Amino acid sequence: xxxGRLVAAANNxxxxxxxxxxxxxxxxxxxxxxVLAGLAWLSEPLWAGLVAGTELTEVSRPESGRGADKVAxxxxxxxxxxxxxxxAHKQVEQAAADKSVKxxxxxxNSPGGTITSSDDLHRRLTxxxxxxxxxxxxxxxxxxxxxxxxxxxxxxxxxxxxTIFCDRSCLTGSIGVFAGLPSIEGFSKQHxxxxxxxxxxxxxxxxxxxxxxxxxxxxxxxxxxxxSYNRFVAVVEEGRGKRLKRKLLEPFAVAPVRAGPNPPEALxxxxxxxxxxxxxxxxxxxxxxxDSIGTLDDAVAEARKLxxxxxxxxxxxxxxxxxxxxxxxxxRLPATLSAAFGPRLWALAPGHEAEAWLALAEARAR
Numbered sequence: 001x002x003x004g005r006l007v008a009a010a011n012n013x014x015x016x017x018x019x020x021x022x023x024x025x026x027x028x029x030x031x032x033x034x035v036l037a038g039l040a041w042l043s044e045p046l047w048a049g050l051v052a053g054t055e056l057t058e059v060s061r062p063e064s065g066r067g068a069d070k071v072a073x074x075x076x077x078x079x080x081x082x083x084x085x086x087x088a089h090k091q092v093e094q095a096a097a098d099k100s101v102k103x104x105x106x107x108x109n110s111p112g113g114t115i116t117s118s119d120d121l122h123r124r125l126t127x128x129x130x131x132x133x134x135x136x137x138x139x140x141x142x143x144x145x146x147x148x149x150x151x152x153x154x155x156x157x158x159x160x161x162x163t164i165f166c167d168r169s170c171l172t173g174s175i176g177v178f179a180g181l182p183s184i185e186g187f188s189k190q191h192x193x194x195x196x197x198x199x200x201x202x203x204x205x206x207x208x209x210x211x212x213x214x215x216x217x218x219x220x221x222x223x224x225x226x227x228s229y230n231r232f233v234a235v236v237e238e239g240r241g242k243r244l245k246r247k248l249l250e251p252f253a254v255a256p257v258r259a260g261p262n263p264p265e266a267l268x269x270x271x272x273x274x275x276x277x278x279x280x281x282x283x284x285x286x287x288x289x290x291d292s293i294g295t296l297d298d299a300v301a302e303a304r305k306l307x308x309x310x311x312x313x314x315x316x317x318x319x320x321x322x323x324x325x326x327x328x329x330x331x332r333l334p335a336t337l338s339a340a341f342g343p344r345l346w347a348l349a350p351g352h353e354a355e356a357w358l359a360l361a362e363a364r365a366r
Contacts, residue, residue, distance in 0.1 A: 056090055056318040063297070065312035071303045072101045073296070073317045080113025080121065080153045088121060091318045096128045096137050101316075103307035104128060105299045106144045106161060112152025115177060115228045121157045122235060129160055141306035145299035146170045146290070151278050155289070156232060159239030163302050165294040166281045173289055175236060175248065176276025177228045179221060182209045233274050245288035248274035 061073070072095040076088045095101045106125065112118065131139035144150075144158040146166035151174035158164055166172055188194045188210050197205045206217035213221070233248050246252060249272050256266035271277065273287055284290045292298070300315055307313075 056087075056094055056320075058316050059319050061315040061317060063300075064315040065310075067309075067312035067314060068100055069307075069309050069313040070098070070101045071103045071105060071300055071307070071309065071313060071315050072098070073105045073107055073300070073315065075107045075109075075317070075320075076121070076154070076157065077109045080110055080117045080157070082114065082117050084113075085117055085121060087320055089124065092121075092124045092128060094318060096132070096140070097135075099138070101140065102309055102313070103141045103143070103303035105296070105303050106142060106158060107147065107296060107299075108144060108150040108154045108158055109147035110151070110154035111149055112154050112156070112174065114153070115232075118153035118156045119231070119235075122160065125157060126160050129162075141303060143299045143303040143306065145294075145296045146172055152176065156235055159236050161239070162306060163292070163299075164290040165292050165296075165299045165302070166284060166290045167295065168281050168293050170281045170284075171278045172281070172284050173273070173279040174276060175232055175274040177225050177232060178276075179225060181207045181221075183212075184209050185211055229274075236274070240288065243288045243291065244273070245286070246273065248272065 072091075074088070074091040074095055078084065092104075095104050125142060128137075128140055129142050131137050142161045144161035144164040146154075146158070146164065148167065148170060150158060150166065150170060150172045155172055155175065195208070195210045197208070199205055203214075203217050203220060206213060206220060236248060237244070251270045251272050253268050254271050255268050256263075258264075258266060273289065279287065279289060281290070281293050285293055304310070304313060
């Protein structure tokens with residue numbers, strides 16, 4: 001009798017352990033599923049709206065009409081760098097493919113970025129303007145509208161526009177190219193650290209942060225810069241044409257502004273349009289870098305005019321995909337700085353180097 005009770009107790013104990021094990025395994029499975037779902041939820045902006053076949057949400061502006069024909073506003077904001085332009089590319093693609101879009105307004109707020117990304121976006125916009133017969137896409141007039149900053153690469157991508165408007169507080173221009181190569185040669189010599197390089201190819205390690213360049217290596221890099229610079233100048237000259245009031249490399253005298261009650265003495269100095277520096281809206285208009293000082297609404301009105309549309313036409317924008325975490329928590333995925341310091345040719349406004357480095361780091365994190 002007692003033996004029977006022991007067997008029953010053992011069976012009950014075993015059943016409890018099996019029940020606990022079952023609950024534990026089911027909990028792990030459910031927890032893993034929730035973790036995976038959470039990761040997909042947080043990383044939604046990495047793929048939402050950017051994968052093939054997924055269209056961005058179209059939003060009508062308040063002043064929009066209700067007609068079938070549309071003017072599309074394409075927004076390009078922030079640093080232009082590889083890995084950061086999926087949203088911009090998708091906007092251009094969607095506007096080009098939509099037969100009801102008759103004209104496009106390019107709204108730019110950007111200090112520029114890398115030559116490669118700027119030239120790629122320039123090519124896409126040029127194709128939008130000229131049309132794509134192979135893909136049965138009609139030509140569409142492009143009007144550019146500059147916000148607070150449309151410099152360097154931001155100006156590069158806008159050069160093909162039929163008309164360029166800029167806000168009265170805008171800074172633009174910065175037609176130039178540079179490459180920033182970090183150097184810790186002095187630090188490494190002082191502290192006895194360095195790098196042993198085994199190479200084949202005389203200038204394979206040119207630009208190393210641990211040593212100075214030889215004259216030959218520096219000239220090779222200068223040739224890279226000059227080639228990209230010549231391309232930049234050609235893009236602007238082709239896009240602006242006779243609207244430029246002088247040649248991009250033609251020197252001209254500048255009188256100092258000398259503001260304030262007791263301005264210091266300052267002598268006139270010389271500049272040229274493609275000296276890499278920025279210009280105020282008034283000076284950009286004076287030199288023919290832009291066509292008019294005006295708002296985004298002015299640019300929309302010009303786009304309607306070029307496309308022969310009346311005010312019944314719709315004005316639409318493409319909503320940027322946002323993850324639930326951005327909407328609810330305002331958090332961002334972690335970034336790494338490792339992408340920031342690689343050698344690149346930049347078409348970037350002066351003073352925005354740190355912003356560009358951080359943007360590249362964010363792109364690497366994605």
